[in-house]
Amino acid sequence: MATTQVRLTATPATALYTRPPRSLWNQAWYQFRRHRLAMAGLGVLVLLVLATLLGPFIWPQKIDTIDFTVAINGPSADHPFGTDDLGRDIFARALWGGRVSIAVGITAVIIAITLGTAIGSLAGYFNSLDNPLMRLTDLFLSLPILPLLLVIIYLFRDSLRAAFGPELGIFIMIVTVIGVLQWMPVARLVRAQFLSLKQKEFVEAARAVGDSDGRIITRHILPNVLSPVLVAATIGVGGAILTESTLSFLGLGFPPDVPTWGRILFDAENFIEIAPHWVIFPGFLIFITVLSINYVGDGLRDALDPRKT
Amino acid sequence: MGRYVIRRLLIAIPTLIVISFVIYAILALAPIDPLSQFGADPRVPPEAREHIRHALGLDQPWYIRYVLWMKGMFTGDFGTSFMSHAPVIELISQRLPNTLAVVGVAYIVGVALGIPVGLISAVRRYSLFDHFSTAGAYVFFSLPTFFTGLLLIIIFGIKLRWFPFIYNSNLQVHDLDTLVRQLKQSIMPIAVLGLFDTAVIARYVRAEMLEHLPLDYVRTARGKGLMERFVVLRHVLRNSLIPVVTLVALGVPAVFGGAIVTEQVFRVPGIGELLVTSIGNGDIPVVSTVVFIFAVLVVLFNLMADVLYAVLDPRIRYT
Numbered sequence: 053m054a055t056t057q058v059r060l061t062a063t064p065a066t067a068l069y070t071r072p073p074r075s076l077w078n079q080a081w082y083q084f085r086r087h088r089l090a091m092a093g094l095g096v097l098v099l100l101v102l103a104t105l106l107g108p109f110i111w112p113q114k115i116d117t118i119d120f121t122v123a124i125n126g127p128s129a130d131h132p133f134g135t136d137d138l139g140r141d142i143f144a145r146a147l148w149g150g151r152v153s154i155a156v157g158i159t160a161v162i163i164a165i166t167l168g169t170a171i172g173s174l175a176g177y178f179n180s181l182d183n184p185l186m187r188l189t190d191l192f193l194s195l196p197i198l199p200l201l202l203v204i205i206y207l208f209r210d211s212l213r214a215a216f217g218p219e220l221g222i223f224i225m226i227v228t229v230i231g232v233l234q235w236m237p238v239a240r241l242v243r244a245q246f247l248s249l250k251q252k253e254f255v256e257a258a259r260a261v262g263d264s265d266g267r268i269i270t271r272h273i274l275p276n277v278l279s280p281v282l283v284a285a286t287i288g289v290g291g292a293i294l295t296e297s298t299l300s301f302l303g304l305g306f307p308p309d310v311p312t313w314g315r316i317l318f319d320a321e322n323f324i325e326i327a328p329h330w331v332i333f334p335g336f337l338i339f340i341t342v343l344s345i346n347y348v349g350d351g352l353r354d355a356l357d358p359r360k361t
Numbered sequence: 362m363g364r365y366v367i368r369r370l371l372i373a374i375p376t377l378i379v380i381s382f383v384i385y386a387i388l389a390l391a392p393i394d395p396l397s398q399f400g401a402d403p404r405v406p407p408e409a410r411e412h413i414r415h416a417l418g419l420d421q422p423w424y425i426r427y428v429l430w431m432k433g434m435f436t437g438d439f440g441t442s443f444m445s446h447a448p449v450i451e452l453i454s455q456r457l458p459n460t461l462a463v464v465g466v467a468y469i470v471g472v473a474l475g476i477p478v479g480l481i482s483a484v485r486r487y488s489l490f491d492h493f494s495t496a497g498a499y500v501f502f503s504l505p506t507f508f509t510g511l512l513l514i515i516i517f518g519i520k521l522r523w524f525p526f527i528y529n530s531n532l533q534v535h536d537l538d539t540l541v542r543q544l545k546q547s548i549m550p551i552a553v554l555g556l557f558d559t560a561v562i563a564r565y566v567r568a569e570m571l572e573h574l575p576l577d578y579v580r581t582a583r584g585k586g587l588m589e590r591f592v593v594l595r596h597v598l599r600n601s602l603i604p605v606v607t608l609v610a611l612g613v614p615a616v617f618g619g620a621i622v623t624e625q626v627f628r629v630p631g632i633g634e635l636l637v638t639s640i641g642n643g644d645i646p647v648v649s650t651v652v653f654i655f656a657v658l659v660v661l662f663n664l665m666a667d668v669l670y671a672v673l674d675p676r677i678r679y680t
Contacts, residue, residue, distance in 0.1 A: 191376060195659070196614055196652060198617070199633075203388070203648055204387060207387065207391035237611075302625060302637055303637075314507075317507060324511060324514055331508075335505070339508060342504075342505070346503050347499070
């Protein structure tokens with residue numbers, strides 16, 4: 053016990069003399085690097101993103117080359133993840149699908165964060181809006197999300213497909229629907245932060261020099277809310293990837309020619325007895341992505357939480 | 362206490378009305394004709410189609426239809442399935458018990474495992490057990506339910522052949538043998554949801570316990586010479602469970618989402634499976650009713666969480 057106490061106080065003291073002063077973000081990065089699992093998660097994520105971005109250019113197999121002579125083969129040198137019932141290379145399909153899955157995750161979260169931050173700031177800053185907006189949030193929180201997603205996608209799929217084309221139409225639809233049904237936790241978080249921050253002296257000072265409400269919200273309070281929102285956004289990306297793959301797995305996501313990870317599993321389900329590799333590899337990719345994102349979120353929370361530094 | 366419960370019940374009703382309106386609006390705004398199933402059949406002449414439209418009340422303005430739909434929802438008259446031509450209420454009442462059994466037992470498993478695991482890892486922080494359980498919670502939290510289900514099927518259904526991986530809905534329990542078979546086929550679907558619930562609950566319990574353990578009231582309890590077991594169980598755990606209940610209640614929609622996936626993976630004939638097949642068939646009356654039932658279930662579970670909250674925290678009851 054005594055030794056850990058000494059070490060804890062000793063490190064910052066030496067750091068004070070040997071290192072140049074750190075900015076807030078440097079400090080966060082310094083904290084983040086000490087979270088080993090978060091660093092490992094970040095490494096895996098960088099690797100996955102690079103693989104899905106560059107992989108389809110480097111990997112020689114195409115996602116739609118049909119070859120019945122190698123249908124439903126286990127992993128081999130030519131096909132590291134094996135092949136599906138049409139002899140298509142699952143590795144190539146997983147790389148391509150990862151691109152879509154990750155893009156869906158990030159875009160959906162951008163929508164959710166934007167909506168959540170807007171609603172949360174308005175509710176937290178303007179007393180008159182607080183009650184109606186929070187009732188709205190509570191209402192959305194008690195919606196049966198997945199059934200509603202399924203129904204909305206089923207009902208509006210065809211018209212969006214007609215308007216934007218099969219792939220872009222579904223992308224826009226899935227991203228919007230996931231984003232619109234995921235903003236509530238962010239709104240609650242932002243509102244709570246606003247409620248306490250708007251009482252602070254620096255806000256009073258800003259008001260005293262004549263800043264408008266809009267300027268106080270965007271320039272003074274919002275930057276202070278950034279770190280918890282960043283943590284929520286990180287974890288939200290994992291949630292959105294899970295939601296997309298669930299929808300695709302239930303057959304209501306992307307069309308068969310867009311092999312997102314969930315879609316590959318949907319196709320694989322009927323062959324589970326003879327081709328377990330078809331299930332295991334894409335499923336593992338979803339799992340490892342979401343796990344890494346959760347660990348990165350955890351590390352970010354530790355690094356950005358002022359109570360711990 | 363009774364008054365508190367009644368007040369919560371009264372708040373739940375407007376919530377349900379608004380949700381029903383949201384569901385109805387989505388269905389009404391959809392560019393899909395509810396009669397598209399009939400429309401696809403060229404043998405149906407236009408006059409007959411108009412007749413069906415009139416018989417179903419589809420030629421009325423939307424607010425009349427909404428009021429009629431609402432009346433149906435609250436009186437149990439959910440209409441007739443386009444596909445099976447059976448009353449929707451019959452389909453639902455056959456399948457709802459299966460869903461509730463899976464979700465309910467999984468919740469019980471989650472609470473029974475999650476609270477002790479979270480408690481021990483908080484009390485023995487940084488121990489081997491803590492490291493393992495925290496890592497395990499992360500793993501099961503990040504595993505998509507459909508992948509856990511498929512993995513269990515591969516391992517226990519196909520490789521080891523311990524459990525059947527297609528749920529046999531015709532199985533009637535009347536003796537020991539069928540009871541064993543029923544238990545065997547229920548284990549995997551319940552395990553999928555139960556493990557997810559356990560991970561979520563253990564994580565929350567651990568985090569809340571760690572917040573409470575260094576507080577003054579804990580020191581007071583120890584200072585008056587209370588046994589450590591009572592300090593942890595009667596003081597820290599009870600206080601830590603209050604926020605856990607709220608967090609778990611917020612996760613209820615996710616659990617029902619997981620139930621839909623699990624039913625689909627194992628072919629359990631619950632309302633989630635009914636929803637997915639009905640969407641595939643374009644069976645609008647069944648779809649709208651099942652979504653509404655899911656909304657009712659979510660509100661109901663939230664209500665239960667609120668009541669539990671009042672049991673745990675006496676301050677809530679009197680405000």
